Amino acid sequence: MNDDTNISRMLxxxxxxxxxxxxxxxxxxKIEKGTAGSALxxxxxxxxxxxALVPEDKDGAGLDWSDAAPLFEVxxxxxxxxxxxxxxxxxxxxxxxxxxxxxxxxxxxxxxxKLSADGGLSGTVTIPWGSADRCVxxxxxxxxMRVLCLLDAAAMAASVPVSTVxxxxxxxxxxxxxxxxxxxxxxxxxxGDVSALLRAAYIAGALSRALxxxxxxxxxxxxxxxxxxxxxxxxxxxxxxxxxxxAAKAGTQLGMTAMGSGNAGMQIAIAKQRASAAVxxxxxxxxxxxxxxxxxxEHILHYFTRRLWQWREEAGSEHxxxxxxxxxxxxxxxxxxxxxxxxxxxx
Amino acid sequence: MFQPYRFSEIEMPPTEAALRAEVxxxxxxxxxxxxxxxxxxxxxxxDREFSRAVGxxxxxxMTWPAEYGGGGFSMMERYVVIEEMLAAGAPVGAHWIADxxxxxxxxxxxxxxQRQKYLPLITTGDASFCIGLSEPDSGSDLASVRTxxxxxxxxYRINGRKIWTTxxxxxxxxxxxxxxxxxxxxxxxxxxxxxxxxxxxxLNIRRIQDLTGEAHFNEITFDNVLVGADALIGEEGAGWxxxxxxxxxxxxxxxxxxxxxxxxxxxxxxxxxxxxxxLSERKIGALFAEIAVLRQMSVSxxxxxxxxxxxxxxxxxxxxxxxxxxxxxxxxxxxIIGGDFGQDTEGDLxxxxxxxxxxxxxxxxxxxxxxxxxxxxxxxxxx
Ligand SMILES: Cc1cc2nc3c(=O)[nH]c(=O)nc-3n(C[C@H](O)[C@H](O)[C@H](O)COP(=O)(O)OP(=O)(O)OC[C@H]3O[C@@H](n4cnc5c(N)ncnc54)[C@H](O)[C@@H]3O)c2cc1C
Numbered sequence: 125m126n127d128d129t130n131i132s133r134m135l136x137x138x139x140x141x142x143x144x145x146x147x148x149x150x151x152x153x154k155i156e157k158g159t160a161g162s163a164l165x166x167x168x169x170x171x172x173x174x175x176a177l178v179p180e181d182k183d184g185a186g187l188d189w190s191d192a193a194p195l196f197e198v199x200x201x202x203x204x205x206x207x208x209x210x211x212x213x214x215x216x217x218x219x220x221x222x223x224x225x226x227x228x229x230x231x232x233x234x235x236x237x238k239l240s241a242d243g244g245l246s247g248t249v250t251i252p253w254g255s256a257d258r259c260v261x262x263x264x265x266x267x268x269m270r271v272l273c274l275l276d277a278a279a280m281a282a283s284v285p286v287s288t289v290x291x292x293x294x295x296x297x298x299x300x301x302x303x304x305x306x307x308x309x310x311x312x313x314x315x316g317d318v319s320a321l322l323r324a325a326y327i328a329g330a331l332s333r334a335l336x337x338x339x340x341x342x343x344x345x346x347x348x349x350x351x352x353x354x355x356x357x358x359x360x361x362x363x364x365x366x367x368x369x370x371a372a373k374a375g376t377q378l379g380m381t382a383m384g385s386g387n388a389g390m391q392i393a394i395a396k397q398r399a400s401a402a403v404x405x406x407x408x409x410x411x412x413x414x415x416x417x418x419x420x421x422e423h424i425l426h427y428f429t430r431r432l433w434q435w436r437e438e439a440g441s442e443h444x445x446x447x448x449x450x451x452x453x454x455x456x457x458x459x460x461x462x463x464x465x466x467x468x469x470x471x
Numbered sequence: 472m473f474q475p476y477r478f479s480e481i482e483m484p485p486t487e488a489a490l491r492a493e494v495x496x497x498x499x500x501x502x503x504x505x506x507x508x509x510x511x512x513x514x515x516x517x518d519r520e521f522s523r524a525v526g527x528x529x530x531x532x533m534t535w536p537a538e539y540g541g542g543g544f545s546m547m548e549r550y551v552v553i554e555e556m557l558a559a560g561a562p563v564g565a566h567w568i569a570d571x572x573x574x575x576x577x578x579x580x581x582x583x584x585q586r587q588k589y590l591p592l593i594t595t596g597d598a599s600f601c602i603g604l605s606e607p608d609s610g611s612d613l614a615s616v617r618t619x620x621x622x623x624x625x626x627y628r629i630n631g632r633k634i635w636t637t638x639x640x641x642x643x644x645x646x647x648x649x650x651x652x653x654x655x656x657x658x659x660x661x662x663x664x665x666x667x668x669x670x671x672x673x674l675n676i677r678r679i680q681d682l683t684g685e686a687h688f689n690e691i692t693f694d695n696v697l698v699g700a701d702a703l704i705g706e707e708g709a710g711w712x713x714x715x716x717x718x719x720x721x722x723x724x725x726x727x728x729x730x731x732x733x734x735x736x737x738x739x740x741x742x743x744x745x746x747x748x749x750l751s752e753r754k755i756g757a758l759f760a761e762i763a764v765l766r767q768m769s770v771s772x773x774x775x776x777x778x779x780x781x782x783x784x785x786x787x788x789x790x791x792x793x794x795x796x797x798x799x800x801x802x803x804x805x806x807i808i809g810g811d812f813g814q815d816t817e818g819d820l821x822x823x824x825x826x827x828x829x830x831x832x833x834x835x836x837x838x839x840x841x842x843x844x845x846x847x848x849x850x851x852x853x854x
Contacts, residue, residue, distance in 0.1 A: 140472060190480070194472075201472045329472065335852075336473035342854055353854035356846070363791065363845035366852055370476045370788045374771065375764040377478060397760040443753055450742070450756025458740035461759070462558045462732075466491065468763055469481050469770060 132191035135173060136198055142167055143202040149424045155205050156291040165206055174211035174229045178219045189383035193325055193376065200329025200435075203427040204292075207231070207253035209326065213318045214261050221272035221308030230259035230274060234319060234438055237264040237299055239271055244301035252288075252438070254295040256280050262299070263315035270310040275302055290434025312387050320439035321383070321392045324376045324399035327435050330428045331369035331402060334410040337425055338362055341414055358413060365409040368402040375399055378468065391468055393449040400442035403432045475852055476785050478771040479778070484547045494555040497528060502559055507819045509562060510733040511826025514726050515687055516562025517638050519596065525556075526596035531566045532574050539578070539586050540594035546777040550770065554725040560733035564638055569593040572721060573600035573646050576664070580705030580713055585666070589644070603633040603647030603667070603691065604714065611843050613648070614658040614711065618693060620649040620665055626699040627651070627665060629673075632692050637837075639689035640676050642669050648714055651707050662710035665702040672696070683829045721838060723772040723786035728765040728793030730834060731800035731827050735762070737820055738804055751807045758803060761796050765789060784851040787844050794834040794841065801828040 146164050176192050178184020192212065199209050211229035218225055231254040237247035249262055260280060262273045279302045283295040342353030342362060352358050379395030382388035407429040411418050418425045436442065453461055484490075501521060509516055525531055533549040535541025553570075556563050574593045577585050592598035609615045618631025633639075633647060645667045652661030667674065673696040678686040705713050735758055742751035768789050775782050804824050805813055816825040835841040 136472075198472050332473050332475075335475070339852055339854065353849075356842075359849035359854050360842065360845045362852065362854060363848040366475065366848055367788050367791045370478075370768065370785070371764050371792055373476070374478050374768045375760070377480075377771075378763065378767045381480065391763075393756075394760040394763045397757065398764045401757065401760070442757065446753045446756030446760065447749060448752075448756065449759055450752035450754065451747075453755055453759050454739055454742045454752060457743055458736040458738075461736055461739050465759070465763060465766065466554070469767065470483060470487065 128187055128191045131185065132187055132194060135171070135176070135185075136194040138171055139168075139173065139195060139208075140198050142171070143198065143205075147202045147205050149422060149427065152203055152205055152424070152427045153421075155293075158293050168206045168208055169228065173208055174215050175225065176212050177216035178225060182219050182225065184215065184219065184225075189321075190377070190380040193380040196322055196325035197329035197332070197373075197376070200326035200331075200431075201333045203330065203333070203431055204326060209322045210253060210319075213315070213322055216318065217261060217272050217310070217315050218274070218308075221310055223272065223274065223306050223308045226259060226274070228258075230261045231255070232315065232319060233260050233262045233297070234316070235262075236316060237262050237273070239264040239266040239273060239304070239307070240301075241266075243304055243307075245273060245275070245299040245304060246301060248296065248298050250286065250294060250296050251280075251283065252290075252292050252294045254280060254283060254297070255293070256283070259305070260297070261315060263310070264307075270314045271307050272310050272315060273304040274306045276305045279303070288434055290431045292431075292434070312389060313383070313392070316439060317389065317392050320396040320445070321376070321379045321388075323435040323439050324372065324379060324392075324395040327399040327403060327432060328369070328373040328376045330432050330435070331365075331372050331406050334406060334425070334428045334432070335362075335365050335369050337428070338365060338410050338413050341418075345415070352413070361409045361413060365406050368406045372399040372402040382468070390449065390452065390464070393445045394468070396440055397442045397445040397449060400436035400440075400445070403436040407432050476788060477775070477780075477782065478768055478785065479775050479780075481767070481770045482547065482774050482777075483770075484545055484551070486548060487551055490548060490551050491555060493528075494530070494552055497524075498555065498559045498561060501561065505560060505562065507733075507737075507823035508826045510560030511731075511823045511830065512562065512564075513557060513560050513730050513733070514563050514567050515637065515830070517564040517599075517641050518562040519565045519599070519641075521562055522565035522596035522599075524596070525563070525566060526594055529594075531570050531596060532590060532594040535574065535578055535590060535594070539590035541590070542594075546773060547770075550725070550773045554729065554766075557725050557729040558732050558736075565599050565641070566593065566596050567726075568602060568637075569598060569600040571724065571726075572602070573644070575720070576646065576704060576713065577666075580664075580709075582701070584701060585704065589666070598644060599638070599642040601636050601639045601642040601645045601669070603636060603645040605635045606632055607634050607690075609655075611840055613714075614662070615655045616648055616650060616662065617655050618647065618649045620651050620663065620698075622651070623697065626697060626702060629665070629667065629693040629696040629698065632690065634688075634690045635679075636689045636691050637687055639669065639691055640678055640686075644668055645691065646704065648710050651710075659711040661708055662714075663707050664704040664710045664713055665698060666704060667693075667696065667698055667702065671698065683826070718783055718786065720776065721786075722790040722844075723769050723776075723782070725766070725769060727790050727838075728762065728769065728796055730830070731797040732762070734800055734804060734823050734827050735759075737823060738807055741820060742807060754803050754807050758796075758800070765793050765796060769793075784848065787848045787851070790838065791841065791844050791848065797827075797834045798831045801831060
């Protein structure tokens with residue numbers, strides 16, 4: 125085990141302890157209504173984790189993506205009541221684009237804008253956790269170059285709230301030639317790609333929580349004189365949920381590892397495709413096993429299932445990514461598919 | 472964070488690229504000989520000549536010690552070779568079972584005499600093994616086997632019946648799970664594993680035709696079959712533990728999700744001919760991601776096995792997801808191709824489709840049914 129893995133474990137433990145102590149259904153409800161205090165945000169900010177992926181020579185922790193992956197999964201496991209994951213990828217992207225880190229980290233917009241020669245942005249983007257007093261990062265195409273654009277908080281004045289299934293405070297911004305505060309070129313892996321990878325890790329974490337909640341309920345709810353987990357029909361469903369959760373996690377691992385070794389485009393596509401694809405069946409099973417209580421407002425399950433339904437769509441659904449991936453695989457041809465497959469994890 | 476499964480980082484061997492290139496070059500000389508129907512049979516296909524050629528390359532018993540004909544390769548190197556074979560739809564059936572389970576069992580639990588006798592023959596492709604577990608009244612409930620091996624002065628007298636024995640009619644030996652003590656009521660106790668030559672007097676082979684029109688499996692009757700004391704593998708009474716240990720090896724290999732791979736490859740080419748067809752792009756992309764993730768899990772498990780960890784629960788996950796993926800492939804083919812596809816079995820695509828379609832029901836039966844695997848998983852999760 126190398127030092128980075130140890131550091132990663134330590135940071136993950138810190139974050140887990142904090143979230144374990146503070147996140148419960150009432151807090152999640154307040155956050156969704158936009159009435160939560162900033163106590164948790166402040167506590168998370170104190171951990172300084174937003175710089176996890178920034179190189180050490182730029183004052184970051186210099187972690188690998190695969191070492192940071194557990195942080196993302198933990199956020200999913202607790203239904204991400206803060207946008208720490210987005211902050212981490214924002215700081216990473218700023219460093220990639222040669223821009224200075226921003227304190228606090230900007231929000232991350234979903235969607236690809238267009239940057240014109242005169243420096244104006246056009247297009248419409250969606251900003252989870254966006255607010256009127258916060259900068260935002262937008263990925264844009266400038267001709268055929270991918271650039272990262274930082275917009276100051278003033279640009280957010282034009283944004284409007286948008287309702288989502290996940291109910292995380294989200295805003296939509298129409299960029300009518302908005303002025304860019306700073307910009308820099310991005311490499312082969314853009315903000316949209318890492319946003320997708322982040323969602324894959326969130327999904328993996330949330331699925332493991334949905335599985336855990338389901339197992340707990342199986343072992344406590346009694347019907348016909350037995351805990352429901354003793355019924356074979358229930359066991360068979362739970363096993364399928366477990367398989368899907370495992371697949372989401374393994375796909376995420378493939379994507380995260382590839383980030384450390386050159387072009388991870390295809391692995392990210394696989395990670396997000398598979399994670400998103402795991403959601404439908406998994407959420408359905410978790411609810412089926414929980415019965416009526418699982419769909420009540422008080423029960424914590426829906427915070428996970430609604431976020432799962434949200435995250436599977438954000439930064440590209442399984443269908444969007446499958447289409448891109450399929451186009452690429454088909455273009456290469458049948459004989460190339462296998463070498464491509466094994467090349468995904470080649471050293 | 473609740474983490475019921477471990478998937479360690481993949482560590483491919485430094486020899487990976489060279490080894491793949493060598494296997495692909497070897498397969499290039501064979502590939503054109505196989506019909507789509509044969510490629511659809513993958514690891515069921517039995518071709519002794521092919522297995523001998525594989526043996527001559529040193530690719531059977533790769534991880535075994537040199538004194539028994541092995542190549543001293545790592546488990547990951549073996550993994551590379553077998554996944555290349557399956558991707559090509561190679562007929563590995565004549566050496567597959569011995570390479571995957573019979574040989575390793577003899578190596579681990581057999582006597583040195585048994586190792587000397589069988590392992591070198593396996594590595595050259597000259598000894599084929601079949602698996603004698605199932606009986607007419609013992610399928611999933613394997614501990615209820617009745618086939619009896621009674622002690623004689625110098626060995627055992629076997630009476631009973633085994634069934635569904637894949638390629639039993641073509642094999643040289645069977646490793647049979649038999650009762651050396653007690654009755655079916657004693658369950659796991661009193662079970663032992665014995666090696667039986669398939670040409671032993673009193674051993675009768677009846678071929679069983681399956682729905683594809685072929686006869687891959689058999690019913691084997693033992694009528695006072697005599698074997699020496701040296702037929703026993705390991706300890707008397709340890710048969711159950713020996714047969715069920717290390718199931719992770721059997722349940723997580725590429726054979727658990729690659730049975731339909733040759734069809735996938737042909738579907739990619741077919742989709743190319745459609746040009747910018749969004750439906751096929753989505754379907755191919757989803758299949759590709761599914762295979763990539765299954766492979767990620769399977770290779771990760773192989774890495775753990777190499778490190779001495781036995782991830783039986785993770786292996787069950789691979790089998791559960793893997794066979795479902797394989798079984799779904801012909802349905803995806805129908806969606807992509809549409810039209811009159813499937814109304815006859817003419818042409819390469821329709822031919823391989825017909826093989827996999829008809830074999831697909833068995834994917835989730837062999838090696839433990841889907842329901843049994845999910846039962847093992849739910850137990851592992853604490854239900
Ligand atoms: C192509 C093929 C090749 C094979 N090759 C070999 C071989 O080489 N050697 C060998 O020994 N065997 C072989 N088998 C046999 C295979 O291992 C058995 O088919 C398998 O173990 C299931 O047993 P069964 O067919 O008797 O079904 P059964 O056990 O009778 O099961 C029938 C149905 O009942 C379900 N069921 C049974 N018990 C339970 C339970 N406790 N809970 C829930 N559901 C249950 C099963 O899941 C299944 O759906 C082969 C099978 C096939 C299809």
